[in-house]
Amino acid sequence: MPPPVTGVPLIDSPSVLQWPADNPPSLATLAEPTANRSFDFHASIDRCDMVLVSSGNYHMALRELWFDVYLKKYVPGLKNWYYTTSPPLAPALIQSGYLSVDNLAARCRPQVVVGPASEIDALAALGAAEGPRLPLHTSRGNVILVKKGNPKAIRTVWDLGRADIRVVTPNPKTEQGTFANYSGSIYDIAAGDPAPPKGANARQLYNAIFNNGEIKNKWLSGSRIHHREIPWSIAHGQADAGVIFYHLAFYLAQSFPELFEIVPLGGTVDKPQPLPGNRTATLYATRVGGDWNAVQLNAREKLIEAFSSEDFTQILQKYGLRRP
Structure with a gap:
């Protein structure tokens, strides 16, 4: 029989930022701090009712809009959805209909894409964009x-x-x-x-x-x-x-x-006034064309409504953004 263990190991893990989670903590989790993601969740998801692919630099405002406004006020009961907040994925995702996250495969095309004008123009060149683009917000330098x-x-x-x-x-x-x-x-x-x-x-x-x-x-x-x-x-x-x-x-x-x-690069931390040359950036939303069913089409239009709402205007102001 081996002797009792009395030592304490050094946890061999890099320092990572513990980002605020969108969902409450769970007793069952596969969070893996070394990679800051998980390779141990294997799944394939399809038949999504709503998919948004978005640039991620306003992720904090999008989280509040999605959970506190869109899901509660515009599409209560919507179950099968996901959204991404990362650099441009839309053209490749629309063409392939496939998005991978480690060992998770999501086989759903997006109904709405948010990104800079160049990305929206690229979708239009592919024939994927439907209708006019909607300016969402502009940075404050x-x-x-x-x-x-x-x-x-x-x-x-x-x-x-x-x-x-x-x-x-x-x-x-x-x-x-x-x-x-x-x-x-x-x-x-x-x-x-x-x-x-x-x-x-x-x-x-x-x-x-x-x-x-x-x-x-x-x-x-x-x-x-x-x-x-x-x-x-x-x-x-x-x-x-x-x-x-x-x-x-x-x-x-x-x-x-x-x-x-x-x-600050102009103004103060609480009241930025960008110096000359301090660049801003605007993001736009566009509908993606497709053979959508009634639930998907309704979810798409309701998201566009939520993006245009006074609720979102106030959320943007809360997080240091403004309407164009």
Whole structure:
């Protein structure tokens, strides 16, 4: 018989952000912190009554609209649905009719897609979009997200070029639009600064961040979902700072007040007034054409109604967004 175990193991698991869950905790869970997802749930889902595929940078506002407004007021009793909040998936999903999440297969086409104008235009070129696109919301510019206490004393975009500052961005290939927005804001804010640091200019700053071959790990990026990856890198990884949408930073500072702090790029944390060159972004919704049954068609139109509602306008304002 072996002796009693008296030691305590070191849990070999990376530090991950414990994101607020949309559903209440369950006694039965397959959450796996090392991967921050699960490979141990195997299933195939089809015959969905409602599917929304959406850009994810407003996920906090979408969650409240979906659970507190759409499901309760517009389609009570709707059972078979899912929505995604990630970089663009719509064209591939519409063409294949198949979405995989680890070992889960969802074989349902979306009835509604939300994304930037370029993604909606791509759907229209495929002949998938139906009817006019609906402008949903516009961001209120970008800010710099830093660790709590701002230990590197970062105050402006010029500080991002310092040799001791490591900058994290969206992946320039898998999230091209958002990368262009954030990196372009850095350049344009610097270019419009009437009093730049002595001897500095926007091109020099941009090269110091993105084209610096002398400083190892000066520029970092995530792989494909920046609204999860940028805060992780700042909280537990390599980065000191990242330019990010104001509404995302506001949500992060509220959700993890012990981890993050906001450096405004115009105005204040509570009242942003974007500096000249600080770019905004607008998302649009579009219907997807298909041979929908009555339940699916009703769910689609009710979601468009919910997106257009005063309820959603108030939710957007709550999370630092505005109507176009």
